[in-house]
Amino acid sequence: MAYSDFKLAQVIDFFGLTVHEGSRIFADFPEEKCSELLSTILEENVDLAVAINTEKARSEMIISPILLEVRRKLDKKISLFSGVDFSVDSARGLNGFCDFLISLSQEQLFVRAPVMTLVETKNENLKSGLGQCIAEMIAAQLFNEMQGNKIKTIYGVISIGTIWQFLKLEENHIYIDLSEYYIQDVEKILGILINALRQN
Structure with a gap:
């Protein structure tokens, strides 16, 4: 099993999460x-x-530039990874590759705790990525604890490039924002990403 195998109901039950939707x-x-x-x-x-309409195109042409903007605005004091293997606990299915991963460490040669934000790219409806994104957030929480960098909140993002949805994980509580943020509101998208990182 890997991150991509998790469906929403499955990941909630498997890890005993309490869901808060709003x-x-x-x-x-x-x-x-x-x-x-x-x-x-x-x-x-x-x-x-949008015309090419593949995950790769949306990832490279829309999502990457936004995440690089976040890194610039934070004076490059965060590390940004794309397509990295983030295997934390294979026995529980917490293994596989993350589309994007942001850490509060400035180390760029390898992933170091505290991992803060996981971004999952989709080329379809956002809901299809919830299970995978939450599994990656749980892995980040565990990874941080194993590295002695326990932090209160892990953030998750699911995006098709033109639409973004945000989540947060605190202990065993997962908060899913049902609001969708559109690329026309890129300053709000930037604000959520940047202020989430600044909080920690």
Whole structure:
């Protein structure tokens, strides 16, 4: 079993999670101004990525530039990984590759705790990625504890590039924001990502 094998109900039951669903869970996070660089990149890339309509195109042309903007705005004090093996506990299915992973460590040659945010890319409806993303968040929580870097909140993101959905994990409580954030509101998307990282 691997991250990608988990469905939502399965991961909730398997890890004994309590689910909290709600709208606008991240509404209080202030927006972050979008740089001219990111604005230009998105203006050129979004329609093209949507036309190509593959996970790879959406990941490379929309999601990566946004995450790189987050890294720049945080003075490169975080590390950003793409397509890395993040196997933490294979016996419980917490193994496989993550589309994107953000750590509060500046170490870029390998993943070091504390891992803060997991971003799962999809080319279909967001709900299909919930189980996998939550499994990756649980792995991050365990990874941090094993490395002696226990932190209160792990964040998760599911995105098709043009639409973003956010989650957070605190102990065994998973909070799923039912609100969807659209690429037209990129400053809100940046605000949630950046302020989530700043909180820790």
